[in-house]
Amino acid sequence: MAAVTEAPPLAPAPEKKPPRKRGRLVPYWLLLPGILWLIVFFALPMIYQASTSVQTGSLEEGYKVTWHFATYWDALSEYWPQFLRSVLYAAAATVLCLVLGYPLAYLIAFRAGRWRNLIMVLVIAPFFTSFLIRTLAWKTILADSGPVVSTLNTLHVLDVTNWLGWTSGDRVLATPLAVVCGLTYNFLPFMILPLYTSLERIDGRLHEAAGDLYAKPWTTFRKVTFPLSMPGVVSGTLLTFIPAAGDYVNAELLGSTDTRMIGNVIQTQFLRILDYPTAAALSFILMAAILFMVTFYIRKSGTEDLV
Amino acid sequence: MTTTDNSGDVRLSGISKTYGAFTAVHPLDLTVPQGSFFALLGASGCGKTTTLRMIAGLEEPTGGTVHLGDQEVTHLPPYKRPVNTVFQSYALFPHLDIFENVAFGLRRRGIKSVKKQVEDMLDLVQLGEQARKKPHQLSGGQQQRVAVARALINHPKVLLLDEPLGALDLKLRRQMQLELKRIQTEVGITFIHVTHDQEEAMTMADTVAVMNAGRVEQLGSPADLYENPNTTFVANFLGTSNLIEAEVDTKNGDDIVLKAGGGKLVLPEARCSAPTTTGGKVLVGVRPEKISLTHADDAGEIAENRNRITGRIADSSFIGVSTQYVIDSPVCPEFEVYAQNIDRDTRLVPGAEVVLHWNPAHTFGLDAAQDIDAGVAEVEEDAA
Amino acid sequence: MSVLNWLKRHLVVIAGLLTLGYLLLPNVVVTVFSFNKPKGRFNYQWQQFSTDAWKDPCGVADMCGSLSISLQIAFWATIGATVLGTMIAFALVRYRFRARGTVNSLIFLPMAMPEVVMAASLLTLFLNLGAQLGFWTILIAHIMFCLSFVVVAVKARVMSMDPRLEQAAQDLYAGPAQTFLRVTLPIAAPGIAAGALLSFALSFDDFIITNFNAGSTVTFPMFVWGSAQRGTPVQINVIGTAMFLVAVLLVLSSMLIGNRRNKQKA
Numbered sequence: 001m002a003a004v005t006e007a008p009p010l011a012p013a014p015e016k017k018p019p020r021k022r023g024r025l026v027p028y029w030l031l032l033p034g035i036l037w038l039i040v041f042f043a044l045p046m047i048y049q050a051s052t053s054v055q056t057g058s059l060e061e062g063y064k065v066t067w068h069f070a071t072y073w074d075a076l077s078e079y080w081p082q083f084l085r086s087v088l089y090a091a092a093a094t095v096l097c098l099v100l101g102y103p104l105a106y107l108i109a110f111r112a113g114r115w116r117n118l119i120m121v122l123v124i125a126p127f128f129t130s131f132l133i134r135t136l137a138w139k140t141i142l143a144d145s146g147p148v149v150s151t152l153n154t155l156h157v158l159d160v161t162n163w164l165g166w167t168s169g170d171r172v173l174a175t176p177l178a179v180v181c182g183l184t185y186n187f188l189p190f191m192i193l194p195l196y197t198s199l200e201r202i203d204g205r206l207h208e209a210a211g212d213l214y215a216k217p218w219t220t221f222r223k224v225t226f227p228l229s230m231p232g233v234v235s236g237t238l239l240t241f242i243p244a245a246g247d248y249v250n251a252e253l254l255g256s257t258d259t260r261m262i263g264n265v266i267q268t269q270f271l272r273i274l275d276y277p278t279a280a281a282l283s284f285i286l287m288a289a290i291l292f293m294v295t296f297y298i299r300k301s302g303t304e305d306l307v
Numbered sequence: 308m309t310t311t312d313n314s315g316d317v318r319l320s321g322i323s324k325t326y327g328a329f330t331a332v333h334p335l336d337l338t339v340p341q342g343s344f345f346a347l348l349g350a351s352g353c354g355k356t357t358t359l360r361m362i363a364g365l366e367e368p369t370g371g372t373v374h375l376g377d378q379e380v381t382h383l384p385p386y387k388r389p390v391n392t393v394f395q396s397y398a399l400f401p402h403l404d405i406f407e408n409v410a411f412g413l414r415r416r417g418i419k420s421v422k423k424q425v426e427d428m429l430d431l432v433q434l435g436e437q438a439r440k441k442p443h444q445l446s447g448g449q450q451q452r453v454a455v456a457r458a459l460i461n462h463p464k465v466l467l468l469d470e471p472l473g474a475l476d477l478k479l480r481r482q483m484q485l486e487l488k489r490i491q492t493e494v495g496i497t498f499i500h501v502t503h504d505q506e507e508a509m510t511m512a513d514t515v516a517v518m519n520a521g522r523v524e525q526l527g528s529p530a531d532l533y534e535n536p537n538t539t540f541v542a543n544f545l546g547t548s549n550l551i552e553a554e555v556d557t558k559n560g561d562d563i564v565l566k567a568g569g570g571k572l573v574l575p576e577a578r579c580s581a582p583t584t585t586g587g588k589v590l591v592g593v594r595p596e597k598i599s600l601t602h603a604d605d606a607g608e609i610a611e612n613r614n615r616i617t618g619r620i621a622d623s624s625f626i627g628v629s630t631q632y633v634i635d636s637p638v639c640p641e642f643e644v645y646a647q648n649i650d651r652d653t654r655l656v657p658g659a660e661v662v663l664h665w666n667p668a669h670t671f672g673l674d675a676a677q678d679i680d681a682g683v684a685e686v687e688e689d690a691a
Numbered sequence: 692m693s694v695l696n697w698l699k700r701h702l703v704v705i706a707g708l709l710t711l712g713y714l715l716l717p718n719v720v721v722t723v724f725s726f727n728k729p730k731g732r733f734n735y736q737w738q739q740f741s742t743d744a745w746k747d748p749c750g751v752a753d754m755c756g757s758l759s760i761s762l763q764i765a766f767w768a769t770i771g772a773t774v775l776g777t778m779i780a781f782a783l784v785r786y787r788f789r790a791r792g793t794v795n796s797l798i799f800l801p802m803a804m805p806e807v808v809m810a811a812s813l814l815t816l817f818l819n820l821g822a823q824l825g826f827w828t829i830l831i832a833h834i835m836f837c838l839s840f841v842v843v844a845v846k847a848r849v850m851s852m853d854p855r856l857e858q859a860a861q862d863l864y865a866g867p868a869q870t871f872l873r874v875t876l877p878i879a880a881p882g883i884a885a886g887a888l889l890s891f892a893l894s895f896d897d898f899i900i901t902n903f904n905a906g907s908t909v910t911f912p913m914f915v916w917g918s919a920q921r922g923t924p925v926q927i928n929v930i931g932t933a934m935f936l937v938a939v940l941l942v943l944s945s946m947l948i949g950n951r952r953n954k955q956k957a
Contacts, residue, residue, distance in 0.1 A: 052819075286805060
């Protein structure tokens with residue numbers, strides 16, 4: 001038989017420490033090496049860079065912190081066209097990535113059937129060919145005498161883009177169009193993968209339910225599919241815009257001096273001209289601008305739990 | 308209550324658990340004897356799973372002690388306790404096949420030749436053919452049996468089962484209830500079974516403890532709990548009870564005579580858990596299946612010594628073996644009556660005036676100073 | 692009318708396949724031009740078919756050396772980032788501790804930062820410390836930016852893991868170390884593998900951060916960058932094509948093996 005009674009008031013038993021208390025330090029030991037790495041090689045450099053940006057001096061005599069904030073002003077007033085260009089090119093590439101990437105992500109998620117895995121592999125596989133080699137391939141594709149340019153010429157597309165200022169003369173290479181095209185190409189997978197992830201989570205029956213409730217396919221897309229894929233859209237656009245805005249490879253390989261982006265300026269200042277304060281200030285402005293835009297964008301789109 | 312071998316006894320002394328300001332389990336004393344099939348029954352959040360996890364060592368008690376036989380295990384980690392658990396939704400290791408899942412405990416204890424034991428155990432639960440499959444390739448019922456085998460192979464002193472049948476459909480659940488009962492009889496290990504399903508608890512366990520809000524409300528054999536509930540919670544949570552507010556009128560030998568509405572009801576004093584002073588209030592209860600239903604025209608044929616109440620049929624539903632009636636009565640608005648479909652009186656349709664009557668020995672009395680509907684809502688929630 | 696209808700119904704498929712074509716076109720060009728025999732130093736115009744480059748892939752000075760440096764760095768960066776990132780991911784999912792918010796932003800920020808900013812600031816640090824730029828500074832930088840991706844990949848996997856599995860292991864006489872080795876680690880393995888694979892790809896292909904912090908060491912992407920200025924040998928295309936084919940074959944064969952195994956078991 002079992003017995004139950006109301007428990008008598010317990011005599012104050014000698015406090016026995018449970019033996020598992022030492023486990024409290026475990027998370028800190030787990031975090032320590034990695035976080036230390038990030039502090040020393042990510043956070044600390046930011047501080048060094050902030051300090052460098054307000055230093056004056058020269059390579060020969062050394063640099064000193066003089067709180068010379070004028071560097072920021074000088075850098076901005078001299079290089080604002082490159083800043084503006086970076087934002088515009090990155091924004092254009094992001095929009096293009098979304099427009100081009102969405103159908104492919106949708107195709108993989110809902111229409112690919114047994115081809116799904118193969119298409120996924122084909123989307124990811126180019127990653128394994130150095131992106132520089134692939135970017136160089138665009139030089140061939142967009143070559144002045146190549147089939148793409150001559151087709152565009154015959155169709156008078158180039159006349160339109162010339163008029164818009166995206167291209168000049170009979171060329172595509174060394175124009176803004178080529179740079180945006182390269183940026184779009186390079187960051188397209190970063191748009192497709194998050195889009196696919198959020199589309200794949202959508203229950204296919206929702207489409208049927210929407211159809212059952214008198215929604216036409218396009219309405220279903222607008223009212224059901226697209227809103228549900230918003231997390232993917234937000235992280236995809238961020239993953240495209242951020243690296244695109246700081247990129248200098250496409251502008252260097254596919255563009256000309258008229259398409260230089262802020263990344264090119266920072267790279268030149270740092271590695272060739274060796275004007276460290278200006279380079280640090282520019283890089284700081286870029287970082288601040290991007291953090292500001294990203295925060296604003298995340299607030300606006302209401303998805304704050306991206307990580 | 309000492310048997311020769313008490314190493315499978317579970318003794319909880321003043322055990323309690325609080326999370327911040329919330330008390331999951333109030334100080335609780337409980338002894339589960341060696342070899343018994345014990346059920347902790349209650350709605351979700353009543354503290355039954357927390358109690359189980361404290362026995363398993365997965366939860367550290369805030370106060371009190373846990374003994375297995377004569378050994379105190381309160382602060383032993385789970386892997387040092389001779390106790391095994393069948394987890395809710397089974398927690399089978401998805402990366403190991405069935406054989407390795409069952410062999411897991413033996414291997415951890417350094418036993419090298421496990422093949423024979425594992426095969427025997429898989430045969431016991433009729434899964435010998437499935438040894439090399441992965442858990443996700445099995446059906447729910449098969450997974451459940453793997454979970455039982457994985458725990459039992461270690462010959463624990465006590466087997467803990469946390470809602471082991473909750474994920475199965477009704478028919479399979481019935482089948483597994485009998486199966487588990489069979490296994491328990493065969494291996495003779497103490498089983499402690501946590502469930503929110505009162506039918507399951509009553510079918511399987513020798514002893515049931517009904518828990519509510521972190522306390523044990525009542526403890527006893529299933530029949531005892533059902534026939535003699537001590538609180539409204541137990542009366543309502545275990546099956547259905549009709550509860551009538553009544554006033555103590557006189558005492559007549561071993562019986563108490565009560566006034567309810569206009570009529571009188573008789574209640575054996577031994578079956579009343581409430582104080583009975585004349586003029587005091589008591590809740591009178593009776594189970595729906597103890598009641599007979601007679602059309603008002605035939606009221607004269609009812610024997611004199613039976614408790615009786617008048618009313619009108621509000622609703623009736625035919626469910627095969629019985630018909631369930633809901634009766635509108637002045638003393639109780641929704642009186643439930645289950646009548647066996649032996650000789651059906653065609654006059655008993657909604658709207659008919661009827662007399663309800665039952666043997667006074669089936670009446671029980673409860674303290675009126677408690678919520679008359681305690682335990683009702685939980686039942687509905689679980690049924691949903 | 693029916694043609695229009697067909698187009699309308701398959702618009703998504705057509706648009707998606709066009710995008711896929713856009714993604715794969717450069718790889719086709721890279722492959723085709725690996726069989727080119729260019730006049731002059733640049734391999735941008737088709738001249739005539741030749742297998743010379745395939746017969747002598749290391750025929751260009753320093754190219755295979757840079758490839759080997761890249762592979763070494765990617766290997767060690769993968770190991771470093773995977774170990775450190777997995778530890779952080781476990782701490783984040785499994786434990787409560789102070790400063791969780793700070794840790795989370797420290798993980799998130801490197802992913803939200805343009806590479807050129809991280810590259811420039813890291814160079815500032817190394818210059819200030821007077822560090823010798825080369826293999827080690829590249830490795831340090833690569834571990835730094837791969838770490839966050841490993842944390843995200845592993846964290847997702849560990850979070851979706853049923854905590855009752857570890858409790859079950861403990862219940863079945865596995866101590867903390869055994870529980871981790873026998874249950875937690877195997878179940879988290881796909882997440883860790885994904886993080887490691889991503890690290891390898893990111894590190895192997897990184898150019899911007901490497902370019903800033905490499906000193907005189909030349910990795911394969913830097914070799915390609917340099918050759919874009921000096922002249923592009925056909926062998927670059929050979930390497931690019933070979934890597935693409937190896938990657939596709941590896942993935943496809945692992946998928947086929949996985950399929951067959953599933954079929955056998957079912």
